[in-house]
Amino acid sequence: MSTENDIFEVMKTMRAMRRLKPDPVPDHVLAQVLEAGTCAPSGQNLQRWSFLVVEDQAGKKFFGERYDYWMRERFADVLRDIDYSSAAGRQAKAAMHLASHMHEVPVLLFCCGTRDWPFAVAPAERVGRAPPSYGSIYPAVQNILLACRALGLGASLTTMHQMFEDDMHAFFGIPATHGVVAVIPIGYPAGKFGPITREPAPHKTHFNRWGQGKPGLAEPMV
Numbered sequence: 001m002s003t004e005n006d007i008f009e010v011m012k013t014m015r016a017m018r019r020l021k022p023d024p025v026p027d028h029v030l031a032q033v034l035e036a037g038t039c040a041p042s043g044q045n046l047q048r049w050s051f052l053v054v055e056d057q058a059g060k061k062f063f064g065e066r067y068d069y070w071m072r073e074r075f076a077d078v079l080r081d082i083d084y085s086s087a088a089g090r091q092a093k094a095a096m097h098l099a100s101h102m103h104e105v106p107v108l109l110f111c112c113g114t115r116d117w118p119f120a121v122a123p124a125e126r127v128g129r130a131p132p133s134y135g136s137i138y139p140a141v142q143n144i145l146l147a148c149r150a151l152g153l154g155a156s157l158t159t160m161h162q163m164f165e166d167d168m169h170a171f172f173g174i175p176a177t178h179g180v181v182a183v184i185p186i187g188y189p190a191g192k193f194g195p196i197t198r199e200p201a202p203h204k205t206h207f208n209r210w211g212q213g214k215p216g217l218a219e220p221m222v
C-alpha cells in the first residue's frame with residue numbers, strides 16, 4: 001500500500017472521489033483511517049466522536065435508497081437544466097452517480113457526535129434537541145478524508161442524511177444522545193485524483209480590517 005506523505009500534495013489533490021470500486025477495504029487500512037480521525041482536536045479534548053462502520057448489505061441498501069431519493073428530490077430543479085459539460089455539471093453527475101451507487105460502496109462511515117448545546121446558547125434558550133457538537137466532529141472528519149487520500153482511498157463528505165436521520169437512528173440503533181454529522185463513503189477510487197479547484201487564498205483574506213488588503217497575502221474580493 002503506497003502512501004503520499006506530503007501533506008500539501010495530499011490536500012491539493014483531495015477532490016471528492018465519488019466513483020468507487022466495489023473492492024473491499026481491509027480492516028487494517030480502515031483502522032488507520034479511524035486512528036487519523038481520533039487524532040483530531042476537540043473542545044476540552046472531550047473526544048465526543050463515535051464512528052459507525054457500515055459494511056453489511058442490508059445497512060448499505062437502507063442508507064443508499066434514502067440518500068438517492070433525497071438527492072434526486074433536493075436537486076431535481078438543478079438537474080433539469082444543468083449543462084453536463086460544465087464543471088458544475090460534471091460535479092453534479094458525479095454526485096448523482098454516487099447517490100445511485102451508494103449501496104455498492106464498500107464502506108459507509110457514519111461520523112457521529114454527542115448532542116450538546118454550544119455554551120453561547122443560554123440555558124433558558126435551549127429548546128428541543130441539542131445539535132451534535134459539529135465543531136468538535138468536523139476536524140475528525142477532515143482528518144479521515146486526508147488519511148483516505150494519503151492511503152490511496154477515495155472518499156467524500158456527505159450530509160444529505162439529514163433528511164432522514166431519524167430513520168437512520170431507528171434502523172442502525174444510534175442513540176438519541178448522538179447526532180450523525182457526516183457520512184463518508186469510502187472505497188478504492190475508480191476515478192482519477194487530480195488538482196482541486198479553489199479560489200486563491202488571498203481573494204478570501206482580509207488584512208487588519210475587513211476589506212483591507214496586503215499585496216500577495218490579502219487581496220479580498222468583497
Ligand SMILES: Cc1cc2nc3c(=O)[nH]c(=O)nc-3n(C[C@H](O)[C@H](O)[C@H](O)COP(=O)(O)O)c2cc1C
Nearest residue numbers: 014015016017091095098156157158159160196197
Ligand atoms: C458540509 C459539506 C456537506 C457536503 N455534502 C455533500 C453531499 O451531501 N453529497 C455530496 O456528494 N457531496 C457533499 N459535499 C462535498 C462537496 O460538494 C465538495 O467537497 C465540494 O463541491 C468541492 O469539490 P471537491 O472536493 O471535489 O473539490 C459536502 C461538503 C461539505 C463540506
